[in-house]
Amino acid sequence: MASNTDISERQRIAARRLRVVAGHLQKCVQGEGAGVSAQACKTETPRSSPAKATSVPKRRQDIMKWNGWGYSDSRFLFNKKGQGEFTGKRYRLSGMILPSLKDWFEATFGTSLQHKTPATPTLNVSAVPPPNLVEPFVEELKVAGVAASHDPEGRVFRSHGHCLHEIFALREGRIGRVPDLVVWPNCHNDVVKIVELACKYNVCLMPYGGGTSVSSALECPLEETRSVVSLDTSQMNRILWIDEKNLTVHVEAGIIGQDLERQLNESGYCTGHEPDSMEFSSLGGWVATRASGMKKNIYGNIEDLVVHIKMVTPRGVIEKSCQGPRMSTGPDIHHFIMGSEGTLGVVTEVTMKIRPLPEYQKYGSIVFPNFQQGVSCLREVARQRCAPASIRLMDNEQFQFGHALKPQVSSIFTSFLDGLKKFYITKFKGFEPHHLCVATLLFEGDREKVLQHEKQVYDIAAKFGGLAAGEDNGQRGYMLTFVIAYLRDLGMDYYVIGESFETSVPWDRVLDLCRNVKERIVRECKERGVQFPPFSTCRVTQTYDAGACVYFYFAFNYRGLADPLHVYERVEHEAREEILANGGSLSHHHGVGKLRKEWMREAVSTVGLGMLQSVKEYVDPNNIFGNRNLL
Amino acid sequence: CSGSPPSTMKRPVRKKKKNRLLSSRAEPASFVDILEERRRGSDISHALRAFSPPPGCGAPPPSPSALNKMVLESQHLRYVVLEVRDTPGQEEAAALLDEMSQNLQVTFIRLLGFALSKIFTRLFRRIQVNEDGLARLQQATQEHPVILMPNHRSYVDFLVLSYIMFTYDLSIPVIAAGIPLMGMSLIGEIFRRSGAFFIRRAIGSDKLYWAVLSEYVRTIVRTGFAPVEFYVEGLRSRTLKSLTPKMGMMHMVLEPFLKGEVYDLSLVPVSISYDRVLEESLLAHELLGVPKPRETTRGLLKARRVLEQDYGSMHVYFGNPVSVRELAKGRIGRGQYNLVPRDLPGRPSEESQAFASAAAHRVVRLQERGTVLSPWSLTALLVLQRPDGTRWDLLARDTLWLRGIALQLGARLDWPADLPDLEVMSSSMALHRSVVRCEEGCVWLVEEAGPEPVTQEEGVFRRASAVLMCASYRNQALHVFTRPAMVAVAMGTVPGHSQEDIYRHFCFLRDLFANEFVFVPGCGPQDFEEGCSGLQQCGAVSATDHELKPTEEERDTIVFLSAILEPFIETYQVVFRILCDERLQVFTEKSFVPAVRADAMKLLISGNPVTLRRDTEGYLPPTPTCCKLQCPNIYFRQSHCRIHPGSCSPTPLCGPQVATSSPI
């Protein structure tokens, strides 16, 4: 996500053309021309082209942590000097020292670096329950040429998502119910075969995309007695064709976000769908959970982006007969698929909208005297329908947290706080350091328009006491997006557990909801014996015409608690109750999974739930897709 | 609650079991006299002291005009203005708001502080406040918006409260006051500047007025810059007995919580009790139908006579803040507003109404529990049972006995330990020379002096006024005894000792007296348990699995407790009798009370004893009937013309129709 500001107009256009051309040439090498390429599904085709190099190997544990977030080489730690540090080479923050992290960490959580809670270093394979295999099923798979494995590490890896309780258990070396077998279909037809066999042998299938679920969606139901097969979509990851006339792309559903974007970029395009988990989450996962991307203001959420979906169900394949941009053919069948969370079938191929790469990107940030003013500004921006590609408003705690991640030296990290202090005395007079909050912005489009747009937004901000606080701060904010997920593992090394959760809520309730939920978290923690006030913060991450998406972070120091997980779960539960009582939704984009199932009836009414159930009953009467999410 | 017996009764009420409510109410409070320092120090420097209350939970206080602007520009008012009137509505709303709004100014608080220091030191020997309660209040103001909910016994109630807040450096509350106070030109303005806002008495169905008022109150609660103070009883209690709460203001203050606009609210019950109430003589007259003088500044000045007298001490007990969030837990779904704009005008849902009502009743109960009783209140109870005079030594002996019971039942008594009991009792009684006299070892009620000769009516009137004054002080203590007394009465009307039967009769009484005493709706079982364990505490009953039996040793207690309720029961009987009289067919509440009064007068004069039928069924019908009558205030009783209303039907509501005016 490099800023293009410093490239002159002409250079940029030229560069883009070159990329487009290069993209086409690469495609042509492999097959058809005319901007449309197709590839047959050949199981053992070596993936030669660098553009196709998948970033997800079958043995994911080779590059990713088995009991934490992300790549094995990247993690936060406190070095011998007690300084915070981020390891690896992948991110802009990699290899940097974070001098203020320790103080912030200790002050915020009341922890001490002396008190460590290290994770079990390696998976104890003998603790993994032996697989319950249906031999003829495995045999027939082999005959059909579908890759499968019951290697314990692989099974454990696919037994969870990234909820706190899942990771916490792994760190303690506790292994629950894990899938009995992992299969790797290579294409749509493989999936058809697998589903057929699963029906034949009454085997339970659980689709597995990127594994980034945060709703317990990937947990094997304890009550499941059949053989459980994890259907790993990672090898179905090809872009099958790009249609430049209609600006669509047809992709296999196992592709992960960063690969899709990178490959499209090479052709001069993008989908613009960038959920924070895009390094690991998959297209099929997005469809199955109704995902939302950071830049939805320009590109839309997943439901706005898909044009056509193909899904394999026990009843057969479901898809529409054409790619018309809108239809009136009864309830949209895509809406049965989107958000079905793997309960109906496997999404195998998706046609998505694409856009030419934006010619110009510009970050920005605004400081507000307080959160309320910030929310009012975002509301006004939404009213005028002039939201930039992304606009996010952080509360004061998150603003301070952002500072804790400031590296020692770096050009893009020009000292904000120092600048601010000066600012504070002069222009910021009246801004309370413990009240002010920051919005980060990302504009995209052609240069003229971006600059115009930028001015419009800053003018609105000024009306709410907002002051422009520079591009760097904005860029830094977005860059942190990807590394923040690594921080939880650091916390867990020192008695700190936490999680994020989200909701959507009408505009007029945003402030009340934020205040009440944060307060509820603080109170519930106190009542449940948490010794130190928790970190309870929020940000408004998306704006809509009629409301906003709010994202909460919540973490606390669990020293002295007999059952920290239980405390954590109760508090999260109460926080959700509070959200619902304040007019917030059950979920804006994380989905329901098993974690939030108990509220589904309340959320969609008994009839609504019945509708969904009857779809499930028709499509999958034997509950082959038995992950028991949602319903 | 009349149906099945409470589940708590399934298990035996064990003798040793401590009732949580009782024990919490008996916890000792240490009071501090705030006048002591005033007597020693300078009133001027008190008035000019550095006054810097800690910031509340909300934003800094908006100026009164900024507050009014917020109200006028609110979406809620815009909706209502659209709904009721067209454009002039906006101006009208502004005018209403001008009439209503407070104009709190610290200078005036100081002025008032100065004046009140002068006045209070003259009126009262002591103003006792519990500092621990103030500390909790201070804590509460920093966390959430606070609603101060004092009981209302005297005009000076709210002055005293603001004075205390000023003295203790707490935010001066914004106070809901009645419009009549505003009528007093100078005083009205002073009150306004001391933080009072004014509410019309009869709002009726004036939608715009309701909207302005409720938005005004909600805005203050929401912004949380100062505590909101209002009398949940709605009126000054003329009988000194707690009144059942009025719901209008209660809904307004609760709404911001129910709509999620604030995280929580703290309801702080404040119990104000006077050894002697300033308006003492007015009370009896008002109850007897003599119109109350209009509140005018002049009238107030004339009341200077009041200043010459000794009113003893007053106690102000700040109760534990009650978290509305805690109260609401599991009782009300806050999601009820999820599908409509929260500003949309609308009646509170049934669920909210029930919740608000329970909360309001609960607060009044807490006020009762915080009340500090003077020894005289106990003596008055006994005097009323012997209205023809009694020997002082017997009275003193019985007062001591009653003190024991009251303490068992968890009453807070102001009974100095360092003085001999006899002195305590006699000096407490001496304060009430205008009501009761003790001469030559005998104690009797004092009848008002007036021109002789007296007509029969005047005679009854004078007598009644003495009895009523005495009854007012008894009423202060009544709440301590109501529940055990109701159990005692119920036990007397049940053949056998089955808890279940007793509970059923208890419930009948509870329904009957729903407007007479304060019962939290839906808490029948708890009330019964409180009554039972109170009796057990006094050793008056023994409880087994399913039975409740009076003990031999303490029969007197049972008899005494039942006797406390007798005047009330008899009053209801008289009223029911009148209601059953065919002559009365349709009448308004307004004409009803005088009619009852006149009838009662006739009965008293004729001295015609009407026998009370007390057969097995007695006045307790097998199927309890809920009587929703506003009880008229006539429960005096005289020995020389004792009313024994008898043969009236116990189910009065089938009789004439009562056209009640709509309650506020």
Ligand SMILES: Cc1cc2nc3c(=O)[nH]c(=O)nc-3n(C[C@H](O)[C@H](O)[C@H](O)COP(=O)(O)OP(=O)(O)OC[C@H]3O[C@@H](n4cnc5c(N)ncnc54)[C@H](O)[C@@H]3O)c2cc1C
């Ligand atoms: C750090 C972090 C940041 C995140 N940020 C965002 C964000 O910005 N926006 C957002 O929307 N979400 C976000 N999420 C949540 C998560 O990434 C999304 O729910 C994502 O869509 C899941 O995709 P996945 O490929 O990882 O699916 P998985 O986690 O593998 O599976 C999720 C569910 O989808 C089902 N499923 C997966 N693939 C298929 C398929 N091909 N066919 C049928 N069902 C399938 C699974 O059975 C499961 O029920 C975040 C999660 C984390 C941990």
